[in-house]
Amino acid sequence: MRRWMLSKKDRKKLSRRLSELYPKLNLSNVDHIEVTVDDDIEIYIFDGVPAFIKLGEELFVPHLKYLLRYGYKEWLPYIVVDKGAVKPISRGADLMRPGIVEIPVDFDKGSIVVIVEPTRRLPLAIHHTLYNSSEIKTMEKGRVTKKLHNLGDRFWKFSEIL
Numbered sequence: 001m002r003r004w005m006l007s008k009k010d011r012k013k014l015s016r017r018l019s020e021l022y023p024k025l026n027l028s029n030v031d032h033i034e035v036t037v038d039d040d041i042e043i044y045i046f047d048g049v050p051a052f053i054k055l056g057e058e059l060f061v062p063h064l065k066y067l068l069r070y071g072y073k074e075w076l077p078y079i080v081v082d083k084g085a086v087k088p089i090s091r092g093a094d095l096m097r098p099g100i101v102e103i104p105v106d107f108d109k110g111s112i113v114v115i116v117e118p119t120r121r122l123p124l125a126i127h128h129t130l131y132n133s134s135e136i137k138t139m140e141k142g143r144v145t146k147k148l149h150n151l152g153d154r155f156w157k158f159s160e161i162l
Helices: 008-021 064-070 083-090 133-138 154-160
Strands: 002-005 033-038 041-046 049-055 059-062 078-081 100-102 112-116 123-129 143-150
Touching: 008 059, 041 154, 049 064, 049 143, 049 154, 059 064, 059 112, 059 143, 064 123, 064 154, 078 083, 078 123, 083 123, 083 143, 112 143, 143 154
Parallel strands: 078 112
Antiparallel strands: 002 033, 033 041, 041 049, 049 059, 078 100, 112 123, 123 143
């Protein structure tokens, strides 16, 4: 495993990319940004907290530990699932339409969304949407999102050793 601090140039580049992906994300109070790489896992750490997972060349997915610490409602769309969907989603399942209780924020097809449990609205997983929010609301069945990161997955376990 390799771990290093980002240079000023790389910090600016990362900030620009994250601003493109997540326009409402506020990074002004982040002091230290590190990156850690091991095999095919690349995680960006903001002030000691795993914050983003780099998938492919351009996609940065929020890490659940960052969302649990700093919240998500101000800058990410989310979907509330019913109690029956909590366990499968936590274990890495894609989201099926019957499991949705509420879609409080509108989003486009291909958006990154947080899947949250119904009582305390705690994040369970990060998914990629297959439809926009209005299409999902009219659907009765079918897969509506694809899993990118969930509790206990390899990204979660990797962050445990950081």
